[in-house]
Amino acid sequence: MKIGRPIVIAGAGECGMSVAVELVRGGYAGPIHLVGEKTGQPYERPPLSKAHLEPGGEPAPVPIDGHGQLQTSRVIRYSGLKAAAIDRDRAELILSNGLRLAYSRLVLATGASPRRLPMAEGLAGVHYLRSLADAAALLAALARGGEIAVIGAGFIGLEVAAAARAHGCTVTVIEARDRILARGADPDISGAVASLHRAKGVTLLVSTVLTALRNDGAQVVLTLSDGREMRADAVIVGIGAVPNTAPTAAGGLAIDNGIAVDEELSTSDPQILAAGDCCSFPLAVYGNRRVRLESWRNARDQAAQAAAILTGASPAPSPVPWFWSDQYDHGLQVAGLVDEGKTHVCRELSEGAFINFHLSAEGVLVAACGFGPGQSVGRDIRLAEMPIARRATPSPDALASAGVKLKSML
Numbered sequence: 001m002k003i004g005r006p007i008v009i010a011g012a013g014e015c016g017m018s019v020a021v022e023l024v025r026g027g028y029a030g031p032i033h034l035v036g037e038k039t040g041q042p043y044e045r046p047p048l049s050k051a052h053l054e055p056g057g058e059p060a061p062v063p064i065d066g067h068g069q070l071q072t073s074r075v076i077r078y079s080g081l082k083a084a085a086i087d088r089d090r091a092e093l094i095l096s097n098g099l100r101l102a103y104s105r106l107v108l109a110t111g112a113s114p115r116r117l118p119m120a121e122g123l124a125g126v127h128y129l130r131s132l133a134d135a136a137a138l139l140a141a142l143a144r145g146g147e148i149a150v151i152g153a154g155f156i157g158l159e160v161a162a163a164a165r166a167h168g169c170t171v172t173v174i175e176a177r178d179r180i181l182a183r184g185a186d187p188d189i190s191g192a193v194a195s196l197h198r199a200k201g202v203t204l205l206v207s208t209v210l211t212a213l214r215n216d217g218a219q220v221v222l223t224l225s226d227g228r229e230m231r232a233d234a235v236i237v238g239i240g241a242v243p244n245t246a247p248t249a250a251g252g253l254a255i256d257n258g259i260a261v262d263e264e265l266s267t268s269d270p271q272i273l274a275a276g277d278c279c280s281f282p283l284a285v286y287g288n289r290r291v292r293l294e295s296w297r298n299a300r301d302q303a304a305q306a307a308a309i310l311t312g313a314s315p316a317p318s319p320v321p322w323f324w325s326d327q328y329d330h331g332l333q334v335a336g337l338v339d340e341g342k343t344h345v346c347r348e349l350s351e352g353a354f355i356n357f358h359l360s361a362e363g364v365l366v367a368a369c370g371f372g373p374g375q376s377v378g379r380d381i382r383l384a385e386m387p388i389a390r391r392a393t394p395s396p397d398a399l400a401s402a403g404v405k406l407k408s409m410l
């Protein structure tokens with residue numbers, strides 16, 4: 001570590017901002033340089049597919065917590081500038097205007113970008129959703145009503161579908177896999193979410209691939225793998241995200257589904273850390289399986305971990321992944337990775353809410369996935385995190401019984 005040089009953070013989103021906030025909160029006394037390609041105050045992304053799309057206006061952006069704490073002369077913001085390359089020999093980050101920022105340690109927190117659909121490039125009426133500007137354009141399209149096609153039945157696509165129904169749009173979701181939410185949820189939860197969308201009037205086309213797309217001047221025309229054509233006034237593409245690794249290219253850092261880091265967030269260059277959506281890391285709770293998470297809490301947790309590492313404090317152990325999604329008046333939450341499980345047991349809660357607890361072949365609780373009205377599953381999912389983290393082997397009967405407290409399983 002080159003003493004006297006600043007800590008430089010590339011990416012001023014959820015994770016990068018939080019690294020700076022945690023450093024300041026933790027009493028780090030050195031200079032911090034925070035580089036963000038966007039101008040304006042960084043904002044939370046989860047509301048972009050929820051509150052921001054509701055009928056009745058555009059809510060104000062929700063600033064990322066702790067912004068006020070960065071109003072100190074020790075934090076220098078470089079806004080509207082990209083981290084373009086890394087000169088590792090000189091330990092300098094090169095910005096898009098040619099400016100070179102010398103660093104003691106560099107943190108890459110450049111997030112991810114929506115996966116693009118090549119056939120949709122340049123086509124009017126096609127939307128992606130990552131930024132406030134994207135949400136504003138999408139809200140305007142939804143407010144016009146008409147036919148909406150959603151490509152991809154992941155969390156963002158389904159949240160947009162729910163918002164589009166609230167605007168009274170006719171909504172069709174097109175999904176290549178044989179069920180919705182195939183990546184993050186188990187089949188029972190997928191089924192329950194699908195039933196809710198169908199009950200709300202959404203047409204879900206699974207095992208259906210979009211094969212062609214054109215704009216006939218009035219509408220977007222979609223050709224599907226079964227040969228049928230459909231028309232839409234707006235198309236929303238939600239087919240996943242790709243990690244933003246561009247600044248590392250010239251730096252030659254190891255890439256493996258994102259910037260590859262070890263359990264201490266160190267890239268293949270120990271002077272450089274990476275955190276948040278842009279990195280893949282070994283997840284201790286699953287025997288160091290390498291994962292890349294696109295989740296709000298992971299961005300926050302890794303920011304806190306990075307700040308602790310940078311200041312020599314002892315970082316908290318890598319926690320259990322956690323994700324939530326809100327659709328209509330229902331909430332879905334997942335703790336852990338569902339695909340680690342071999343079997344599951346179901347705990348039924350009130351009002352149709354339920355949680356599936358996933359167990360490994362050895363009976364270890366590896367994940368909990370719940371869905372229900374409002375916040376009905378939140379408490380139990382939160383309580384399940386601890387036994388998952390401790391690789392507990394609770395009895396399946398106890399897990400299935402709503403009368404048995406999860407706390408008692410530790």
Ligand SMILES: Cc1cc2nc3c(=O)[nH]c(=O)nc-3n(C[C@H](O)[C@H](O)[C@H](O)COP(=O)(O)OP(=O)(O)OC[C@H]3O[C@@H](n4cnc5c(N)ncnc54)[C@H](O)[C@@H]3O)c2cc1C
Nearest residue numbers: 011013014015037045046082083111276277294295296299
């Ligand atoms: C619409 C939407 C809804 C979501 N809903 C949920 C949800 O319900 N639950 C949940 O858990 N998660 C949700 N997420 C995911 C969550 O918001 C992300 O996981 C989180 O924002 C990741 O933080 P990050 O800092 O890694 O990336 P980001 O917040 O994307 O920040 C990265 C920043 O780096 C900037 N950047 C990129 N490249 C460069 C460069 N070369 N130089 C400088 N700056 C650069 C980007 O412009 C961006 O500002 C949602 C995401 C979206 C888009």
